[in-house]
Amino acid sequence: MASLGELERSVMTLLWESGQQLSANEVCGQLDEELAVTTVLTVLARLEKKGMVERERSTRPHRYAATATREEHTVEMLNEVLGTAPDREAVLARFIGGVSEEEAAALRRILS
Amino acid sequence: MTVLALLLAALAVLLAVPVPKLLHNAHFRTRSPWAAMLLWQAIALAGGLSMVGAPIVLGLSPFGDNLPAAVSTAIRLTLQEDYVALAELEVHPWHIFALCLGLLLGGHLLLTLARTYVRVLSARRRHRQLVDLLSTPLQNGNEDTDTHVIEHDAPLAYCLPGRTNASSVTVLSRGLLETLSEAELAAVVAHEQTHLKQRHHLLTMAFEAWYRALPWLPTTRYGREAVLELTEMLADEGALAQHAPKDLLRAIALSGESSGPLGAKAAVTQPRGEWGVHPPAEPTLLSGARLRRLLVPQQPLGRSAVAGVVVLSVGLLAVPTGLLLG
Numbered sequence: 001m002a003s004l005g006e007l008e009r010s011v012m013t014l015l016w017e018s019g020q021q022l023s024a025n026e027v028c029g030q031l032d033e034e035l036a037v038t039t040v041l042t043v044l045a046r047l048e049k050k051g052m053v054e055r056e057r058s059t060r061p062h063r064y065a066a067t068a069t070r071e072e073h074t075v076e077m078l079n080e081v082l083g084t085a086p087d088r089e090a091v092l093a094r095f096i097g098g099v100s101e102e103e104a105a106a107l108r109r110i111l112s
Numbered sequence: 113m114t115v116l117a118l119l120l121a122a123l124a125v126l127l128a129v130p131v132p133k134l135l136h137n138a139h140f141r142t143r144s145p146w147a148a149m150l151l152w153q154a155i156a157l158a159g160g161l162s163m164v165g166a167p168i169v170l171g172l173s174p175f176g177d178n179l180p181a182a183v184s185t186a187i188r189l190t191l192q193e194d195y196v197a198l199a200e201l202e203v204h205p206w207h208i209f210a211l212c213l214g215l216l217l218g219g220h221l222l223l224t225l226a227r228t229y230v231r232v233l234s235a236r237r238r239h240r241q242l243v244d245l246l247s248t249p250l251q252n253g254n255e256d257t258d259t260h261v262i263e264h265d266a267p268l269a270y271c272l273p274g275r276t277n278a279s280s281v282t283v284l285s286r287g288l289l290e291t292l293s294e295a296e297l298a299a300v301v302a303h304e305q306t307h308l309k310q311r312h313h314l315l316t317m318a319f320e321a322w323y324r325a326l327p328w329l330p331t332t333r334y335g336r337e338a339v340l341e342l343t344e345m346l347a348d349e350g351a352l353a354q355h356a357p358k359d360l361l362r363a364i365a366l367s368g369e370s371s372g373p374l375g376a377k378a379a380v381t382q383p384r385g386e387w388g389v390h391p392p393a394e395p396t397l398l399s400g401a402r403l404r405r406l407l408v409p410q411q412p413l414g415r416s417a418v419a420g421v422v423v424l425s426v427g428l429l430a431v432p433t434g435l436l437l438g
Contacts, residue, residue: 005244070246073242077262080235082266090320090340091235091236092271093270093304093313093343095268096268096368097402098402103368104364104365107361107368
Protein backbone atom coordinates (compact mmCIF):
# COMPACT_ATOMS: atom_id res chain seq x y z
CA MET A 1 0.00 0.00 0.00
CA ALA A 2 1.18 3.49 -0.80
CA SER A 3 2.46 5.67 2.02
CA LEU A 4 0.44 8.62 3.34
CA GLY A 5 2.80 11.01 1.55
CA GLU A 6 2.22 9.30 -1.79
CA LEU A 7 -1.53 9.27 -1.19
CA GLU A 8 -1.45 12.99 -0.41
CA ARG A 9 0.32 13.56 -3.68
CA SER A 10 -2.14 11.56 -5.77
CA VAL A 11 -5.13 13.21 -4.08
CA MET A 12 -3.63 16.66 -4.68
CA THR A 13 -2.89 15.79 -8.30
CA LEU A 14 -6.48 14.68 -8.73
CA LEU A 15 -7.87 17.88 -7.19
CA TRP A 16 -5.52 20.04 -9.25
CA GLU A 17 -6.46 18.30 -12.47
CA SER A 18 -10.19 18.32 -11.83
CA GLY A 19 -10.12 21.99 -10.83
CA GLN A 20 -13.41 21.68 -8.94
CA GLN A 21 -14.83 20.61 -5.61
CA LEU A 22 -14.98 16.88 -5.05
CA SER A 23 -16.46 14.82 -2.26
CA ALA A 24 -14.37 12.16 -0.56
CA ASN A 25 -16.42 9.52 -2.36
CA GLU A 26 -15.68 11.06 -5.74
CA VAL A 27 -11.97 11.32 -4.92
CA CYS A 28 -12.07 7.69 -3.87
CA GLY A 29 -13.73 6.63 -7.11
CA GLN A 30 -11.34 8.55 -9.34
CA LEU A 31 -8.12 7.35 -7.72
CA ASP A 32 -6.36 4.45 -9.39
CA GLU A 33 -5.90 2.63 -6.13
CA GLU A 34 -8.61 0.81 -4.22
CA LEU A 35 -8.92 2.79 -1.00
CA ALA A 36 -11.38 2.98 1.86
CA VAL A 37 -13.28 6.28 1.99
CA THR A 38 -12.06 6.72 5.57
CA THR A 39 -8.47 6.65 4.31
CA VAL A 40 -9.28 9.30 1.75
CA LEU A 41 -10.95 11.39 4.46
CA THR A 42 -7.81 11.11 6.59
CA VAL A 43 -5.66 12.21 3.67
CA LEU A 44 -8.00 15.13 2.91
CA ALA A 45 -7.98 16.21 6.56
CA ARG A 46 -4.17 16.19 6.57
CA LEU A 47 -4.09 18.25 3.39
CA GLU A 48 -6.60 20.69 4.86
CA LYS A 49 -4.36 21.12 7.92
CA LYS A 50 -1.44 21.87 5.64
CA GLY A 51 -3.48 24.55 3.92
CA MET A 52 -3.44 22.77 0.58
CA VAL A 53 -7.15 21.92 0.51
CA GLU A 54 -10.25 23.81 1.60
CA ARG A 55 -13.43 22.15 2.70
CA GLU A 56 -16.93 23.28 1.77
CA ARG A 57 -18.95 22.53 4.90
CA SER A 58 -22.35 23.79 3.72
CA THR A 59 -22.99 20.69 1.66
CA ARG A 60 -23.51 17.07 2.68
CA PRO A 61 -21.19 15.33 2.15
CA HIS A 62 -18.45 17.95 2.52
CA ARG A 63 -16.69 18.81 -0.70
CA TYR A 64 -12.99 19.53 -1.09
CA ALA A 65 -11.01 21.70 -3.50
CA ALA A 66 -7.38 22.74 -3.88
CA THR A 67 -6.66 26.15 -2.32
CA ALA A 68 -4.51 27.14 -5.30
CA THR A 69 -3.43 25.69 -8.60
CA ARG A 70 -0.33 23.57 -8.89
CA GLU A 71 1.44 26.42 -10.70
CA GLU A 72 0.58 28.91 -7.96
CA HIS A 73 1.98 26.60 -5.30
CA THR A 74 5.11 26.01 -7.38
CA VAL A 75 5.64 29.75 -7.68
CA GLU A 76 5.06 30.23 -3.95
CA MET A 77 7.60 27.54 -3.19
CA LEU A 78 10.21 28.74 -5.63
CA ASN A 79 9.83 32.34 -4.52
CA GLU A 80 11.06 31.16 -1.15
CA VAL A 81 14.16 30.07 -3.02
CA LEU A 82 14.52 32.87 -5.55
CA GLY A 83 13.19 35.69 -3.46
CA THR A 84 15.84 35.13 -0.81
CA ALA A 85 16.51 38.69 0.27
CA PRO A 86 20.00 39.16 1.76
CA ASP A 87 18.70 39.49 5.30
CA ARG A 88 16.26 36.61 5.20
CA GLU A 89 16.89 33.62 7.40
CA ALA A 90 18.88 30.94 5.63
CA VAL A 91 16.22 28.27 5.44
CA LEU A 92 17.77 26.51 2.50
CA ALA A 93 21.15 26.54 0.81
CA ARG A 94 20.98 27.64 -2.79
CA PHE A 95 23.54 26.22 -5.18
CA ILE A 96 24.37 29.66 -6.50
CA GLY A 97 25.02 31.04 -2.98
CA GLY A 98 27.93 33.45 -2.73
CA VAL A 99 27.90 34.17 -6.47
CA SER A 100 26.19 37.33 -7.65
CA GLU A 101 24.12 37.54 -10.80
CA GLU A 102 26.75 39.78 -12.41
CA GLU A 103 29.47 37.30 -11.57
CA ALA A 104 27.53 34.43 -13.09
CA ALA A 105 26.94 36.49 -16.23
CA ALA A 106 30.65 37.30 -16.47
CA LEU A 107 31.47 33.65 -15.97
CA ARG A 108 29.08 32.70 -18.77
CA ARG A 109 30.86 35.08 -21.12
CA ILE A 110 34.24 33.60 -20.20
CA LEU A 111 33.06 30.05 -20.64
CA SER A 112 31.36 30.53 -23.98
CA MET B 113 36.87 40.78 39.90
CA THR B 114 36.69 44.35 38.52
CA VAL B 115 39.91 43.73 36.60
CA LEU B 116 38.43 40.46 35.37
CA ALA B 117 35.31 42.24 34.17
CA LEU B 118 37.42 44.82 32.35
CA LEU B 119 39.46 42.08 30.67
CA LEU B 120 36.27 40.36 29.54
CA ALA B 121 34.84 43.64 28.29
CA ALA B 122 38.02 44.33 26.32
CA LEU B 123 37.84 40.87 24.80
CA ALA B 124 34.16 41.35 23.96
CA VAL B 125 34.85 44.64 22.17
CA LEU B 126 37.81 43.12 20.35
CA LEU B 127 35.79 40.14 19.15
CA ALA B 128 32.77 42.24 18.25
CA VAL B 129 34.39 44.95 16.17
CA PRO B 130 37.93 44.73 14.77
CA VAL B 131 38.37 40.94 14.60
CA PRO B 132 35.36 40.15 12.37
CA LYS B 133 36.24 43.13 10.19
CA LEU B 134 39.71 41.71 9.64
CA LEU B 135 38.65 38.11 9.29
CA HIS B 136 35.73 38.35 6.90
CA ASN B 137 38.08 39.36 4.09
CA ALA B 138 41.16 37.42 5.19
CA HIS B 139 42.77 35.73 2.23
CA PHE B 140 43.52 32.46 4.04
CA ARG B 141 39.82 31.60 4.10
CA THR B 142 39.93 30.78 0.38
CA ARG B 143 42.90 28.44 0.98
CA SER B 144 41.48 26.49 3.92
CA PRO B 145 37.83 27.41 4.40
CA TRP B 146 37.33 24.93 7.23
CA ALA B 147 40.10 26.59 9.24
CA ALA B 148 38.35 29.94 8.84
CA MET B 149 35.06 28.26 9.79
CA LEU B 150 36.60 26.91 13.00
CA LEU B 151 37.91 30.36 13.86
CA TRP B 152 34.53 32.01 13.23
CA GLN B 153 32.74 29.53 15.47
CA ALA B 154 35.29 30.17 18.23
CA ILE B 155 34.91 33.93 17.81
CA ALA B 156 31.12 33.76 18.06
CA LEU B 157 31.20 31.60 21.18
CA ALA B 158 34.00 33.52 22.88
CA GLY B 159 32.45 36.85 21.88
CA GLY B 160 29.08 35.87 23.30
CA LEU B 161 30.62 34.53 26.52
CA SER B 162 32.67 37.64 27.18
CA MET B 163 29.93 40.06 26.18
CA VAL B 164 27.49 38.48 28.61
CA GLY B 165 30.14 37.59 31.18
CA ALA B 166 31.68 41.06 31.58
CA PRO B 167 28.65 42.84 33.10
CA ILE B 168 27.71 39.81 35.20
CA VAL B 169 31.21 39.57 36.65
CA LEU B 170 31.21 43.32 37.34
CA GLY B 171 27.82 43.12 39.01
CA LEU B 172 28.85 40.26 41.25
CA SER B 173 32.30 41.65 42.09
CA PRO B 174 31.35 42.64 45.69
CA PHE B 175 30.42 39.06 46.49
CA GLY B 176 33.70 37.24 45.91
CA ASP B 177 37.00 36.96 44.09
CA ASN B 178 35.82 34.63 41.36
CA LEU B 179 32.54 34.04 39.63
CA PRO B 180 31.55 30.63 41.11
CA ALA B 181 32.28 31.81 44.66
CA ALA B 182 30.52 35.14 44.11
CA VAL B 183 27.42 33.44 42.70
CA SER B 184 27.14 31.06 45.64
CA THR B 185 27.71 33.84 48.19
CA ALA B 186 25.12 36.08 46.53
CA ILE B 187 22.53 33.30 46.46
CA ARG B 188 23.27 32.23 50.05
CA LEU B 189 23.01 35.75 51.50
CA THR B 190 19.82 36.46 49.55
CA LEU B 191 18.16 33.23 50.64
CA GLN B 192 19.19 33.75 54.26
CA GLU B 193 17.94 37.34 54.07
CA ASP B 194 21.17 38.33 55.79
CA TYR B 195 20.81 42.10 55.28
CA VAL B 196 23.60 43.01 57.66
CA ALA B 197 26.13 41.00 55.68
CA LEU B 198 24.68 42.33 52.44
CA ALA B 199 25.00 45.92 53.65
CA GLU B 200 28.63 45.31 54.64
CA LEU B 201 29.46 44.22 51.08
CA GLU B 202 28.72 47.74 49.81
CA VAL B 203 26.71 46.74 46.79
CA HIS B 204 26.35 49.84 44.65
CA PRO B 205 23.29 50.35 42.41
CA TRP B 206 25.74 50.20 39.50
CA HIS B 207 26.52 46.61 40.44
CA ILE B 208 22.85 45.73 40.31
CA PHE B 209 22.48 47.54 37.00
CA ALA B 210 25.45 45.68 35.49
CA LEU B 211 24.14 42.34 36.72
CA CYS B 212 20.71 42.98 35.22
CA LEU B 213 22.28 44.12 31.96
CA GLY B 214 24.32 40.92 31.71
CA LEU B 215 21.38 38.68 32.52
CA LEU B 216 19.13 40.49 30.05
CA LEU B 217 21.73 40.34 27.30
CA GLY B 218 22.36 36.65 27.91
CA GLY B 219 18.64 35.94 27.97
CA HIS B 220 18.16 37.96 24.80
CA LEU B 221 20.88 36.00 22.98
CA LEU B 222 19.58 32.61 24.10
CA LEU B 223 15.94 33.47 23.37
CA THR B 224 16.80 34.79 19.93
CA LEU B 225 18.75 31.61 19.22
CA ALA B 226 15.77 29.51 20.27
CA ARG B 227 13.32 31.64 18.30
CA THR B 228 15.46 31.61 15.17
CA TYR B 229 15.80 27.84 15.48
CA VAL B 230 12.03 27.35 15.78
CA ARG B 231 11.25 29.75 12.95
CA VAL B 232 13.78 28.28 10.55
CA LEU B 233 12.65 24.77 11.41
CA SER B 234 8.99 25.51 10.77
CA ALA B 235 9.79 27.31 7.52
CA ARG B 236 11.76 24.26 6.44
CA ARG B 237 8.94 21.93 7.42
CA ARG B 238 6.45 23.98 5.43
CA HIS B 239 8.77 24.05 2.45
CA ARG B 240 9.35 20.32 2.72
CA GLN B 241 5.59 19.70 2.57
CA LEU B 242 5.41 21.64 -0.67
CA VAL B 243 8.41 19.76 -2.05
CA ASP B 244 6.74 16.46 -1.20
CA LEU B 245 3.49 17.45 -2.89
CA LEU B 246 4.90 19.22 -5.92
CA SER B 247 8.02 17.35 -6.94
CA THR B 248 8.88 13.91 -8.20
CA PRO B 249 11.90 11.87 -7.11
CA LEU B 250 14.73 11.94 -9.63
CA GLN B 251 14.78 8.60 -11.39
CA ASN B 252 18.40 7.91 -12.23
CA GLY B 253 19.81 9.33 -9.01
CA ASN B 254 21.67 6.95 -6.74
CA GLU B 255 19.90 5.43 -3.77
CA ASP B 256 21.55 7.11 -0.81
CA THR B 257 20.69 10.62 -1.99
CA ASP B 258 17.17 11.98 -2.03
CA THR B 259 16.94 14.18 -5.09
CA HIS B 260 13.66 15.68 -6.24
CA VAL B 261 12.67 17.45 -9.43
CA ILE B 262 10.30 20.38 -9.47
CA GLU B 263 8.54 21.30 -12.70
CA HIS B 264 9.71 24.81 -13.47
CA ASP B 265 11.73 26.44 -16.22
CA ALA B 266 14.02 28.51 -14.01
CA PRO B 267 17.34 26.65 -13.68
CA LEU B 268 17.90 26.27 -9.97
CA ALA B 269 19.13 23.89 -7.34
CA TYR B 270 19.09 23.96 -3.56
CA CYS B 271 19.07 21.66 -0.60
CA LEU B 272 16.69 21.54 2.29
CA PRO B 273 18.19 20.10 5.46
CA GLY B 274 16.05 17.81 7.56
CA ARG B 275 16.48 16.42 11.05
CA THR B 276 18.67 13.62 9.73
CA ASN B 277 20.55 13.07 6.51
CA ALA B 278 17.83 10.67 5.40
CA SER B 279 15.13 13.33 5.73
CA SER B 280 17.16 15.98 3.89
CA VAL B 281 16.44 16.60 0.27
CA THR B 282 18.14 18.14 -2.76
CA VAL B 283 15.79 19.89 -5.17
CA LEU B 284 16.55 20.46 -8.85
CA SER B 285 14.30 22.25 -11.30
CA ARG B 286 13.29 20.84 -14.68
CA GLY B 287 14.92 23.91 -16.21
CA LEU B 288 18.24 22.96 -14.65
CA LEU B 289 17.97 19.34 -15.80
CA GLU B 290 17.43 20.58 -19.34
CA THR B 291 20.22 23.16 -19.19
CA LEU B 292 23.05 21.14 -17.66
CA SER B 293 24.90 18.08 -18.86
CA GLU B 294 24.93 14.91 -16.78
CA ALA B 295 28.42 15.61 -15.45
CA GLU B 296 27.48 19.17 -14.49
CA LEU B 297 24.34 17.98 -12.74
CA ALA B 298 26.34 15.42 -10.82
CA ALA B 299 28.65 18.20 -9.64
CA VAL B 300 25.64 20.24 -8.46
CA VAL B 301 24.21 17.27 -6.56
CA ALA B 302 27.61 16.54 -4.98
CA HIS B 303 27.83 20.19 -3.86
CA GLU B 304 24.40 20.03 -2.23
CA GLN B 305 25.12 16.65 -0.68
CA THR B 306 28.22 18.11 0.95
CA HIS B 307 26.09 20.85 2.52
CA LEU B 308 23.79 18.19 3.93
CA LYS B 309 26.43 15.66 5.02
CA GLN B 310 28.56 18.26 6.78
CA ARG B 311 25.38 19.72 8.28
CA HIS B 312 26.28 23.27 7.30
CA HIS B 313 22.90 24.56 8.43
CA LEU B 314 23.95 23.95 12.03
CA LEU B 315 27.18 25.90 11.54
CA THR B 316 25.28 28.91 10.24
CA MET B 317 22.41 28.83 12.75
CA ALA B 318 24.23 30.60 15.60
CA PHE B 319 25.38 33.35 13.24
CA GLU B 320 21.87 33.76 11.92
CA ALA B 321 20.66 34.18 15.50
CA TRP B 322 23.56 36.46 16.44
CA TYR B 323 22.59 38.71 13.53
CA ARG B 324 18.89 38.62 14.51
CA ALA B 325 19.75 39.48 18.12
CA LEU B 326 22.14 42.37 17.46
CA PRO B 327 21.45 43.66 13.95
CA TRP B 328 22.80 47.10 14.83
CA LEU B 329 26.24 45.62 15.40
CA PRO B 330 27.73 45.73 11.89
CA THR B 331 29.98 42.79 12.58
CA THR B 332 27.10 40.37 13.09
CA ARG B 333 26.35 40.85 9.42
CA TYR B 334 30.00 40.18 8.51
CA GLY B 335 29.96 36.98 10.50
CA ARG B 336 26.76 35.74 8.96
CA GLU B 337 27.89 36.49 5.42
CA ALA B 338 31.35 35.07 5.96
CA VAL B 339 30.06 31.81 7.39
CA LEU B 340 27.52 31.38 4.58
CA GLU B 341 30.26 32.00 2.04
CA LEU B 342 32.51 29.47 3.79
CA THR B 343 29.82 26.78 3.64
CA GLU B 344 29.64 27.33 -0.13
CA MET B 345 33.41 26.95 -0.42
CA LEU B 346 33.33 23.77 1.68
CA ALA B 347 30.52 22.37 -0.46
CA ASP B 348 32.54 23.21 -3.59
CA GLU B 349 35.45 21.26 -2.12
CA GLY B 350 33.15 18.31 -1.59
CA ALA B 351 32.01 18.49 -5.20
CA LEU B 352 35.57 18.85 -6.51
CA ALA B 353 36.61 15.67 -4.72
CA GLN B 354 34.66 13.73 -7.34
CA HIS B 355 34.02 16.15 -10.18
CA ALA B 356 35.97 18.39 -12.53
CA PRO B 357 36.18 22.13 -11.78
CA LYS B 358 34.92 22.92 -15.29
CA ASP B 359 31.65 21.06 -14.63
CA LEU B 360 31.10 22.92 -11.37
CA LEU B 361 31.98 26.30 -12.91
CA ARG B 362 29.69 25.77 -15.86
CA ALA B 363 26.88 24.69 -13.56
CA ILE B 364 27.35 27.86 -11.50
CA ALA B 365 27.40 30.03 -14.61
CA LEU B 366 24.24 28.49 -16.03
CA SER B 367 22.21 28.41 -12.84
CA GLY B 368 23.10 32.00 -12.03
CA GLU B 369 20.60 33.45 -14.44
CA SER B 370 17.56 32.56 -12.41
CA SER B 371 17.74 35.37 -9.90
CA GLY B 372 14.99 37.42 -11.47
CA PRO B 373 11.46 37.65 -10.15
CA LEU B 374 9.32 34.59 -10.69
CA GLY B 375 6.50 34.55 -13.12
CA ALA B 376 8.77 35.91 -15.81
CA LYS B 377 9.84 33.29 -18.30
CA ALA B 378 13.32 32.14 -17.45
CA ALA B 379 15.81 29.60 -18.67
CA VAL B 380 16.56 30.07 -22.28
CA THR B 381 19.20 27.44 -22.89
CA GLN B 382 22.52 29.13 -23.50
CA PRO B 383 24.50 28.28 -26.60
CA ARG B 384 27.25 25.98 -25.42
CA GLY B 385 30.76 26.95 -26.40
CA GLU B 386 33.85 24.81 -26.00
CA TRP B 387 35.43 24.92 -22.60
CA GLY B 388 38.86 26.44 -22.65
CA VAL B 389 41.07 27.81 -19.94
CA HIS B 390 40.91 31.55 -20.30
CA PRO B 391 42.28 33.91 -17.73
CA PRO B 392 39.39 35.80 -16.11
CA ALA B 393 38.85 38.58 -18.60
CA GLU B 394 36.86 40.74 -16.20
CA PRO B 395 38.60 40.46 -12.87
CA THR B 396 36.51 43.18 -11.29
CA LEU B 397 33.32 41.33 -12.10
CA LEU B 398 34.64 38.07 -10.73
CA SER B 399 35.49 39.51 -7.35
CA GLY B 400 33.65 36.94 -5.25
CA ALA B 401 35.93 34.63 -3.34
CA ARG B 402 33.93 31.51 -4.15
CA LEU B 403 34.37 31.87 -7.91
CA ARG B 404 37.94 33.11 -7.75
CA ARG B 405 39.15 30.05 -5.91
CA LEU B 406 37.43 27.81 -8.47
CA LEU B 407 39.05 29.67 -11.36
CA VAL B 408 42.47 29.93 -9.74
CA PRO B 409 42.95 26.93 -7.43
CA GLN B 410 44.45 27.92 -4.10
CA GLN B 411 47.16 26.08 -2.22
CA PRO B 412 45.72 24.85 1.11
CA LEU B 413 47.32 26.28 4.24
CA GLY B 414 50.52 24.61 5.41
CA ARG B 415 50.53 22.33 8.43
CA SER B 416 51.96 24.91 10.81
CA ALA B 417 49.49 27.57 9.71
CA VAL B 418 46.59 25.17 10.25
CA ALA B 419 47.97 24.25 13.67
CA GLY B 420 48.19 27.97 14.44
CA VAL B 421 44.53 28.51 13.56
CA VAL B 422 43.45 25.55 15.68
CA VAL B 423 45.48 26.74 18.68
CA LEU B 424 44.13 30.26 18.23
CA SER B 425 40.54 28.97 18.16
CA VAL B 426 40.98 26.84 21.25
CA GLY B 427 42.74 29.73 22.97
CA LEU B 428 39.92 32.13 22.08
CA LEU B 429 37.46 29.83 23.79
CA ALA B 430 39.73 29.09 26.73
CA VAL B 431 40.36 32.74 27.66
CA PRO B 432 36.80 33.84 28.54
CA THR B 433 36.00 30.41 30.01
CA GLY B 434 39.10 30.62 32.20
CA LEU B 435 38.35 34.20 33.21
CA LEU B 436 34.78 33.27 34.15
CA LEU B 437 35.63 30.14 36.10
CA GLY B 438 39.05 31.15 37.42
